[in-house]
Amino acid sequence: MFKFYSVAPRTGYRVLEEPRREFDRTYYNNSALKEARGRPPKLSQTDILAADRLLQDLGWDAYILTWDQLAEELDLDVAGETLRHHLGTMDWSKCIACTKGWVSQRHAETRKSWASVILDRYPAKENWRRVRFSDEVHWGVGPEGKMRLLRKPGERYCKDCI
Numbered sequence: 001m002f003k004f005y006s007v008a009p010r011t012g013y014r015v016l017e018e019p020r021r022e023f024d025r026t027y028y029n030n031s032a033l034k035e036a037r038g039r040p041p042k043l044s045q046t047d048i049l050a051a052d053r054l055l056q057d058l059g060w061d062a063y064i065l066t067w068d069q070l071a072e073e074l075d076l077d078v079a080g081e082t083l084r085h086h087l088g089t090m091d092w093s094k095c096i097a098c099t100k101g102w103v104s105q106r107h108a109e110t111r112k113s114w115a116s117v118i119l120d121r122y123p124a125k126e127n128w129r130r131v132r133f134s135d136e137v138h139w140g141v142g143p144e145g146k147m148r149l150l151r152k153p154g155e156r157y158c159k160d161c162i
Contacts, residue, residue, distance in 0.1 A: 042078050043086045050074060051083065052090055055150060063149040067094075070150075090152075097147045 002012040051074055055062045065073065067080030076083065084094075103111070122128060 042082050048086050094148045097149050
């Protein structure tokens with residue numbers, strides 16, 4: 001029989017001697033049994049929930065932290081990549097922050113009224129020869145570039161993410 005099914009005799013006898021439940025197809029898929037296979041996770045479910053709670057409680061101050069800074073803030077002895085992997089199971093990810101619009105509604109109305117006053121003052125094309133336009137000059141202090149922050153899906157336009 002072993003030769004017919006291409007099974008080594010030693011393996012065949014071991015299979016026949018083991019209890020039937022070991023070969024039940026649903027045995028390893030049972031959620032009531034504790035998983036004993038594979039490497040144990042570095043972070044417990046309690047640590048992951050504590051990280052989630054910290055992110056929700058602190059808001060913007062926690063969203064701008066790097067993964068390594070967040071792990072240090074939580075006093076976890078893991079690398080930032082490990083924390084990123086575990087929080088990824090709860091849909092946390094780093095995304096580029098949305099920028100605020102340059103002009104508020106009130107400022108837009110002020111600009112519009114100024115433009116209508118100037119057009120009334122200088123209606124002819126010849127009057128505009130005295131007007132000079134210049135390019136904007138940008139200067140800044142501190143880091144430049146796009147800020148990345150932590151957020152869950154659907155929080156793109158949340159007030160803490162802008």
